[in-house]
Amino acid sequence: MGKRNSLKIVNDPIYGFITIPGRLIFKLIEHPYFQRLRRVSQMGMSYIVYPGAHHTRFHHALGAMFLMNKAVEVLIFKGIKISEEEKEALLIAILLHDIGHGPFSHAMEHSIVENITHEEISLLFMEALNKEFNGSLTLAIAIFKNEYHRNFLHQLISGQLDMDRLDYLRRDSFYTGVSEGSVNSERLIAMLNVVDDSLVVEEKGIYSVEKFIVARRLMYWQVYLHKTGIVAEQLLMRVLKRAKELTQNGVSLKASTDLDYFLNTSVEITDFNDEVLRKFSKLDDYDIIGAMKSWQYHDDFVLRELSLMLLNRDLLKVKLKKKKISEVKISAEKEKVMHQHNLSAHEASYFVFTGSISNQAYRMDKDTINLVTKTGKVIDVAKASDQLNLEALSNEVVKYYLCYPKKN
Template sequence: MVYSAEKLSEEKVFKDPVHRYVHVRDKVIWDLIGTKEFQRLRRIKQLGTTFLTFHGAEHSRFNHSLGVYEIVRRIIDDVFAGRPEWNDSDRLLTLCSALLHDLGHGPFSHSFEKVFQLDHEDFTRAIILGDTEVNKVLTKVSPDFPAKVAEVIAKTSEKKLVVSLISSQIDADRMDYLQRDAYFTGVSYGQFDMERILRVMRPREDQVVIKQSGMHAVEDYIMSRYQMYWQVYFHPVSRSAEVILSRILHRAKDLFNEGYLFKYPPHHFFSFFKEKVDVEDYLKLDEAVIVYYFQIWQEESDFILSDLCSRFINRNLFKFVEFDPAKEYKKLGELTSLFKKAGIDPEYYLVVDSSSDLPYDFYRPGEEEERLPIHLLMKNGELRELSRESEIVDAISGKRRTDHKLYFPADLIHDETNKKNMKKQIKTLLEI
């Protein structure tokens, strides 16, 4: 039997708290799960620093990747199979792409990518196409199969229906992370009737559409997405941890560039500091390694680096106040100057964080061809954009809600053993 069609002698199942079971029958999928690059995802948390706010949020990209695979498997095996618009020869391509879609995520990837100017999508592609175990498994299917999988994940494949299952405004990726993040954070917002949504999904030539009768289930999905953003993903305390994390990485990089001699040389970071990172270096750096360095950097002689690491490790986070850039940007200039005079480097200790700095997106109806909206399949066969039919979706998708916060170390400002006068002025400006 050809490898692409080979089945395991017995179905394997993974117990899963969100989908109950993840079912694996295809040998290719089983082999991919066993590769070291996929196993590495166990050591990358799905929600980065959110565990410092919601202590249950320790789940990994490994859990999520299996979840996305399982949702896609259910869609194509239980709903699409046999429908004329669905080409069953795309089944394995779709499953592999779903399983591997987050393969290139690095440790605490959002901050990490910003500081080191990296893109996890580039690494996903590099891992799939490079000299890796994942590549060997995919190449056994066919020599051009790795490139096909990489193109689906990069959304540059001509198979738009396959792409839309994994990446669109109602895709398996979002359906898994909303439910999984809700489960592990313990909040009740991320609930929606996924079974119902899967049942009303219909394949079209270039996208998945939703039967009109499923509109209310989709409304629930959009609402839970909206609530999860504001209640979990944009949580100000998680953002504080993220701000500190990114300042640590900046500080370490700046020190390296200045020729600072680290007490414990951060070998794992050298290629990142030099911005010349290959796949091998990239795969060696996971969250366990990063936290190890943060632990030992507490002993560095550089006060800023050791202080920031201690804050991260011991969860002594920055406090915040609401910040309106339009009305308060002059105040920000004054604060910057006062921080300098008080001996608190504003580059690391006074940070504006905006909602646009966060990696999550809202539902958008796709005006002026920005991005593909969710389409409802009406009884007469016509397609209608969701927010034109649903008042609930219309109410939240067109409204702009943005948010800016100003983060600072309250303990250093309240410490009046030195620069008392400056700190008093800072407190007055911050209204703390």
């Protein structure tokens, strides 16, 4: 194929035109590993609740890079020394921070691969790209892993007020239509500074920080932890688990070549060599949707019904409680399913299950969001706030859910 011209700008619905800053970053965006993110949804199964939530990890990565560029410009303007090499490394690290997400963002971590987080897979991708680009990502990887001597650079990528959160809250709010989650990212970035190698917010930005923390809490309860979204994601994980269970018991299932590999193979972090990483890089949402469209006709009742539930949005009933669900209640619902469909207890557990969700909008135990006063004093925003009790929002709230079939 002929050599392509370097793309200069991307039109983003949130920020307008995003400039691609440099040839290396353009080449990384152009790479098949990164282009795959166009086919991985940012919010998993949330579109089942919010029909507009079809944006992708590709959208989010470019948006986070745009905000990082703005943040670096603000800090340099305020006299913080950041070299061109450090700036490029920050942009690369935030661009690639989510490259390890599998289909539907989180479902793969708990079903097809074992004991592996998307952060670990992201790092594997970054290291593979570093080899391919002759060590050009070495500094980006060091900052990403928090092994670089300047701590505030890592905080811009991974912290309670990082560019990742500033983008996804605003972007997810936009695509879901949940206006309560919208944050003023420009104002927050304009208020950033660095004191003693730590990221801080200037005191006059306190109200924007308060709004950010409250918006995060509301987005988690209203969107990310919406009970219908929770049951949809749990069903997706169980579809993949059932498919893997059947495949490893010798049952033939229709699936794409690379999905078939992960169904037939137990993969842990130590198994991720270059070949396994290449196979993983071929997986996206379409592999799973395509497979479920075949599995809806399969002889196995569990696989067939789970696939139909997701394809037709005919989900399980879900109840949220403040207290743990009793074993008596769980057993009673399982017995009903076993009797009605002539299933084993193991098979019934695919349709009746419990779990918990938690929401902690702000953490005071580590990596706090600190304000700097005009006198230079640094203080935790939760202690400085007089408008809202942010300390209350630092308490973790846990709820328990029970999923079970609707009554016919």
